[in-house]
Amino acid sequence: MSNNQVFECQKCDTPLNLDQSLLNLNESQLKLLVSQKKHKLFRKANSQILKDLDPQDYIPQDRLEMYQGITNQEPINHRNYFESEDDEDDEYEDEEQNNQQQKLHDSGFTSDSNSYLVLNESDEFKENIKNSHDGDDTEDRSTDERNDFRMSTRIKTLNKIFAILSNNQEIDHPLSEDCAKLLIENYQLKFDQSQKEKETYLSFLRKLKDKDSQLNLYNEDDENNEIVNPDLLHQDLDQKLYQSIQEFQKLSVQEKENLKELKKLEQTKTELETQLSNYEQELNNLRENGLNSILKLKNKLQLELNEKNKKLEQSKAAYDVQLDHIDKLRNLNIYTRIFHISCDSQDKFATINGFRLGHKIIWPEINAALGQIVLLLVFLIKRLKLDLKNYKLVPMGSQSQIIKFSAKDAVDGTTKSKTILNLYSSDEFSLGKLFNFNKLDVAMIALLDIVSLIEAKVLSIDQEIELPYKIKNDTIGGKSIRVTSNSEWTSSCKFLLTNLNWILTFVSAHTNSEETL
Known part of the structure; x- marks a missing residue:
């Protein structure tokens, strides 16, 4: 598998080919993206905001007491994702620096000297370096290991970048091109909706300003908003106050009427509930006591009815037979019969x-x-x-x-x-x-x-x-x-x-x- 196919889309699980701009980032650019100072400043700002807030303002008293009791029993250790990742990276980088210093010490150089010398690389010098690399197999292996190390570090850094993006947004990263287009379209719809709301609020604000300007109560040029026409203000306020008082009186009368009606309805509801409970109790009594006797009587009467119907059918059949017999006897000539x-x-x-x-x-x-x-x-x-x-x-x-x-x-x-x-x-x-x-x-x-x-x-x-x-x-x-x-x-x-x-x-x-x- 290629290096750029290590990542998958977090929404559709499609293997991703990273853009060359991410693959060609140098170490300074990667460190700048995942700089610990930025996160520390962000955490410091958040901690300052949390210190300014009083927990009693937004946490109920019973939950706050429960939280304090639990923290007294077992202290809670807070661990930040970025801190844990940065600590691991710092430890890893420190270990890498120690290894480099050890190599320099073995080669005869010390780390006490902070000076450096810039040399122009001539063709001859490059050729010598190339020949020296070709002749040294040990250095080639170390170079391959270093390249593998850099690739793993790059992948790890990219994972951290995607984690930062995922924590700052509601969408998990990385995303495929199609998913990114859908996300952009969604954000575009939200943006358009926000623009419509903004225009609505602006139009409402304009209406308010127009109404305020029509009243001419305040001087728009004056920064202190002093009243220009106090008589008009008092007259308008008195009229509004009078209307409010009348509306309040009407609402009070209507409230009393509604309360009376509500009491009647509650009384009716109570009576209906009492009747309903009585009927339910009576129904239960009938089901327990009277229903069995009624069913027995019904079955008995049904059996008697069936027997009577059978006898009736038998009588009808016998009657029909006798009628047929009578008809035969009527048509019978007894003289010729004898x-x-x-x-x-x-x-x-x-x-x-x-x-x-x-x-x-x-x-x-x-x-x-x-x-x-x-x-x-x-x-x-x-x-x-x-x-x-x-x-x-x-x-x-x-x-x-x-x-x-x-x-x-x-x-x-x-x-x-x-x-x-x-x-x-x-x-x-x-x-x-x-x-x-x-x-x-x-x-x-x-x-x-x-x-x-x-x-x-x-x-x-x-x-x-x-x-x-x-x-x-x-x-x-x-x-x-x-x-x-x-x-x-x-x-x-x-x-x-x-x-x-x-x-x-x-x-x-x-x-x-x-x-x-």
């Missing part, structure tokens, strides 16, 4: 409640179907309030019967005889089966006769109705109702159930709901 008359999948046999009726059907199913027909006829007779004089239906499931009443002449008078007609049969083969078929045929004819009576009742209610198949004697729709007719019996049974379905639909549409079973 007695469902239709045809099988092949549309060959008529069915009532799922039981087929016709030829080549097993007898238990036929007997059950006939029992359902008897039950339907009983239901229709009651709904139509029909009075059967010659017949009585006995519904007993698959063994239902029809009781037929007939008039019989006797000696004493007319009597009725009854005949029981079994509306069922079995599939057992016997000799009497043929007779049983004849009895079943008679029962089927009686059943057809009862249907014709019901048809007559319906026509009496509504003459416009007409059944699909006409009944005549033992035929319906031109088909015989007898069992022995085989295939015709199947068709006649189908026609019979169709007419019954029509009658059932009519009864369900024209009877009143009060006329129930």
Whole structure:
């Protein structure tokens, strides 16, 4: 590293190249810059100023007593930066002078002689000196050491110069060129601001002087500033005094009013603070005591409300279900629901409640179907309030019967005889089966006769109705109702159930709901 790059900018830490004017300073110039006498005079002047000042004028009494107590216990040793540096330099210079005197003494010269001789250096003399230096290696080494010593001393002196500059200013030195430019710009701004303030003060001073000259109270040419117009002065002073007194009275009245208002405000503030403290205490009591109970009650009521809401929702759901059920019941035809008359999948046999009726059907199913027909006829007779004089239906499931009443002449008078007609049969083969078929045929004819009576009742209610198949004697729709007719019996049974379905639909549409079973 070169000698001029030992220093760095104290603001941006940039390595600095010192100017040649600083590097080429001789020893006398360096000593003049860091002269100890100047600092001693400066310290003497400062000490004289400090002696003239009384510490009690600018230091509080308690701090002054603390300082005196501490100094009595442990005396304070003051050490100045410049003194310490100068002492070290003096010691170093004294040591250097002693070394030089010792060398002179060894060479045969004494320091007692203060005289000196000036010699002109001729070319021959210079050549001899040069040759003597070239021939003496010991003196070259001593010269190099001396040069190193001078360089270190120069660097140390420059450090001292920068320290002095840093102590005298608010900026640490040395500075780079850019930082120095910024510092100059800052000082320029401060200078401009000071100039503006100076101009402001000067303008204010001019205004004061102009006002003073307008009053003509003092003679400007007179050095003693004697009053030229005392009457004008007294008049002006009296007027100002009167205005001041009036202003003082106004301010006194305003002060009293303000004091009264302040007292009222303070009283109001005290009352508000008291109310606030009471409210805060009440709030704390509520938080400590009442808040827990309120929260518990709130939670309890919330749970009850949730339960009630659940029950309400359940009731609403059940209500909706019941409404739907009622709507279904209203739209439901109970007659067709109880007695469902239709045809099988092949549309060959008529069915009532799922039981087929016709030829080549097993007898238990036929007997059950006939029992359902008897039950339907009983239901229709009651709904139509029909009075059967010659017949009585006995519904007993698959063994239902029809009781037929007939008039019989006797000696004493007319009597009725009854005949029981079994509306069922079995599939057992016997000799009497043929007779049983004849009895079943008679029962089927009686059943057809009862249907014709019901048809007559319906026509009496509504003459416009007409059944699909006409009944005549033992035929319906031109088909015989007898069992022995085989295939015709199947068709006649189908026609019979169709007419019954029509009658059932009519009864369900024209009877009143009060006329129930």
